[in-house]
Amino acid sequence: xxxxxxxxxxxxxxxxxxxxxxxxxxxxxxxxxxxxxxxxxxxxxxxxxxxxxxxxxxxxxxxxxxxxxxxxxxxxxxxxxxxxxxxxxxxxxxxxxxxxxxxxxxxxxxxxxxxxxxxxxxxxxx
Amino acid sequence: xxxxxxxxxxxxxxxxxxxxxxxxxxxxxxxxxxxxxxxxxxxxxxxxxxxxxxxxxxxxxxxxxxxxxxxxxxxxxxxxxxxxxxxxxxxxxxxxxxxxxxxxxxxxxxxxxxxxxxxxxxxxxxxxxxxxxxxxxxxxxxxxxxxxxxxxxxxxxxxxxxxxxxxxxxxxxxxxxxxxxxxxxxxxxxxxxxxxxxxxxxxxxxxxxxxxxxxxxxxxxxxxxxxxxxxxxxxxxxxxxxxxxxxxxxxxxxxxxxxxxxxxxxxxxxxxxxxxxxxxxxxxxxxxxxxxxxxxxxxxxxxxxxxxxxxxxxxxxxxxxxxxxxxxxxxxxxxxxxxxxxxxxxxxxxxxxxxxxxxxxxxxxxxxxxxxxxxxxxxxxxxxxxxxxxxxxxxxxxxxxxxxxxxxxxxxxxxxxxxxxxxxxxxxxxxxxxxxxxxxxxxxxxxxxxxxxxxxxxxxxxxxxxxxxxxxxxxxxxxxxxxxxxxxxxxxxxxxxxxxxxxxxxxxxxxxxxxxxxxxxxx
Numbered sequence: 001x002x003x004x005x006x007x008x009x010x011x012x013x014x015x016x017x018x019x020x021x022x023x024x025x026x027x028x029x030x031x032x033x034x035x036x037x038x039x040x041x042x043x044x045x046x047x048x049x050x051x052x053x054x055x056x057x058x059x060x061x062x063x064x065x066x067x068x069x070x071x072x073x074x075x076x077x078x079x080x081x082x083x084x085x086x087x088x089x090x091x092x093x094x095x096x097x098x099x100x101x102x103x104x105x106x107x108x109x110x111x112x113x114x115x116x117x118x119x120x121x122x123x124x125x126x
Numbered sequence: 127x128x129x130x131x132x133x134x135x136x137x138x139x140x141x142x143x144x145x146x147x148x149x150x151x152x153x154x155x156x157x158x159x160x161x162x163x164x165x166x167x168x169x170x171x172x173x174x175x176x177x178x179x180x181x182x183x184x185x186x187x188x189x190x191x192x193x194x195x196x197x198x199x200x201x202x203x204x205x206x207x208x209x210x211x212x213x214x215x216x217x218x219x220x221x222x223x224x225x226x227x228x229x230x231x232x233x234x235x236x237x238x239x240x241x242x243x244x245x246x247x248x249x250x251x252x253x254x255x256x257x258x259x260x261x262x263x264x265x266x267x268x269x270x271x272x273x274x275x276x277x278x279x280x281x282x283x284x285x286x287x288x289x290x291x292x293x294x295x296x297x298x299x300x301x302x303x304x305x306x307x308x309x310x311x312x313x314x315x316x317x318x319x320x321x322x323x324x325x326x327x328x329x330x331x332x333x334x335x336x337x338x339x340x341x342x343x344x345x346x347x348x349x350x351x352x353x354x355x356x357x358x359x360x361x362x363x364x365x366x367x368x369x370x371x372x373x374x375x376x377x378x379x380x381x382x383x384x385x386x387x388x389x390x391x392x393x394x395x396x397x398x399x400x401x402x403x404x405x406x407x408x409x410x411x412x413x414x415x416x417x418x419x420x421x422x423x424x425x426x427x428x429x430x431x432x433x434x435x436x437x438x439x440x441x442x443x444x445x446x447x448x449x450x451x452x453x454x455x456x457x458x459x460x461x462x463x464x465x466x467x468x469x470x471x472x473x474x475x476x477x478x479x480x481x482x483x484x485x486x487x488x489x490x491x492x493x494x495x496x497x498x499x500x501x502x503x504x505x506x507x508x509x510x511x512x513x514x515x516x517x518x519x520x521x522x523x524x525x526x527x528x529x530x531x532x533x534x535x536x537x538x539x540x541x542x543x544x545x546x547x548x549x550x551x552x553x554x555x556x557x558x559x560x561x562x563x564x565x566x567x568x569x570x571x572x573x574x575x576x577x578x579x580x581x582x583x584x585x586x587x588x589x590x591x592x593x594x595x596x597x598x599x600x601x602x603x604x605x606x607x608x609x610x611x612x613x614x615x616x617x618x619x620x621x622x623x624x625x626x627x628x629x630x631x632x633x634x635x636x637x638x639x640x641x642x643x644x645x646x647x648x649x
Binding site: 084 | 501
């Protein structure tokens with residue numbers, strides 16, 4: 001069995017991060033949780049990360065800045081955004097941030113999981 | 127030798143005075159004619175004098191005129207006696223007449239000198255005429271003034287009234303003007319002279335007599351708003367009372383003016399409501415975020431639990447934890463919804479006493495998390511605040527939220543220009559000396575341009591870009607604080623660490639609530 005893919009979650013709401021971590025771990029991923037953008041960027045720098053799941057509003061570097069920083073390092077890293085705000089007007093819908101998917105909270109963890117599978121080129125679950 | 131009156135008057139030893147004139151008819155005629163003319167004239171003068179005194183009853187010192195009359199009659203008599211003694215030598219009788227004349231002359235002369243200062247003090251007719259003219263002028267001026275003031279009183283749109291303070295301290299209406307009569311539906315004629323309690327009925331009197339009493343006892347002007355149930359319906363008046371004092375400093379009258387602000391109050395309340403809805407609008411984005419967080423947690427935990435249940439991997443402890451978490455999160459959402467609900471409600475209720483620290487606390491709770499996401503910290507210190515204030519708690523909370531929102535905007539704007547900011551300090555403290563509570567909201571957002579500082583409470587004044595601020599927040603806040611009898615001020619402050627910012631200070635009077643105040647509605 002190959003090494004599990006590594007998902008980095010950036011989310012300041014601990015309970016949400018815990019549940020998502022639990023769900024994705026259950027689905028076979030290796031998951032690391034960071035409470036803000038700065039922490040996430042530090043974690044990203046330390047080892048291979050295969051996908052990023054991030055909130056937008058976070059203390060100490062928000063999601064938008066985090067994504068910009070990440071894109072400077074890796075133009076192809078799959079990014080999943082979870083946000084409590086309206087997303088239509090967001091700059092993140094622009095092509096240049098792709099591969100990137102945006103979901104409004106409350107999010108369905110199955111959808112997140114399926115989206116990660118698709119973006120990472122893994123077989124879809126039933 | 128005994129001498130009787132007859133003997134005394136016996137003139138047989140004398141020769142008539144005519145003999146001295148050698149009985150020359152021409153000399154005799156000269157004396158007789160002159161003396162008789164003098165005597166007649168002298169006799170007529172007192173008649174004229176007496177007649178004058180009798181007719182002019184107001185003549186000062188009339189008794190002097192009578193004394194003068196007696197003196198001049200006596201003088202006249204001596205002249206007739208001179209004629210008589212030309213032929214009949216009754217010199218003793220003549221001498222007695224002269225004694226009487228001498229006494230009368232002496233008395234008249236003495237009286238005249240004695241009275242001289244007072245006689246000189248009597249106004250002359252010319253002086254009287256001048257003073258009459260002055261009086262006539264004064265009367266004319268006063269009449270003109272009276273016309274002018276009564277025209278003020280009768281035609282001014284302001285409701286005016288005069289209340290007399292009775293010797294027992296009670297109050298009676300002296301007059302009310304037509305404007306007051308129109309505004310209240312009261313009859314000026316029926317009110318005049320009546321005690322307030324009898325004139326207005328116990329309920330209205332109960333509301334206004336304490337105000338009159340306050341004005342009477344303090345001896346100072348007071349102004350206030352009152353809601354009165356009048357013949358024309360319930361009206362809100364802004365009333366001012368001015369005490370009128372006598373020489374001893376006792377308040378004997380109260381002058382009152384009142385303006386019907388019912389309509390203005392209604393409009394004000396509508397503006398407050400509109401602004402509240404606008405504040406609600408700006409909070410909506412924040413609320414959406416706040417609501418999405420617990421919903422997200424619930425969704426993730428339930429999906430997780432369902433997933434494990436389907437895979438037969440659910441342990442009871444994990445299920446219990448998940449369900450408890452879900453319940454906690456629904457509580458969190460319930461509180462948020464409650465807050466939005468009370469905030470959006472039209473707050474038509476009466477004023478009441480409350481602790482402002484609680485308002486500050488709930489305002490902080492509403493935005494703390496949202497601001498933390500933007501790395502803005504709200505630092506509280508409200509340990510010493512105990513005094514209650516009077517007003518509507520939700521309105522005060524709205525004012526404080528507005529101050530937070532301005533502070534946040536200032537911080538974000540300063541950061542956009544590369545500045546370092548991110549603290550909002552809020553403090554509530556009692557000022558026991560002045561019986562007031564002071565709420566301070568201080569940011570480190572760089573401060574306000576001193577040149578616009580005086581305008582910030584003006585309606586529609588805003589430094590924000592079009593669409594970012596209505597320019598109504600602070601002016602509405604000003605109105606709310608003013609309605610609570612307090613004041614709100616802003617100034618730039620230097621903070622420790624070299625940063626600068628704005629400090630808003632709200633000072634609210636702490637006073638027990640009077641029953642009449644409860645119904646007074648302020649915007």
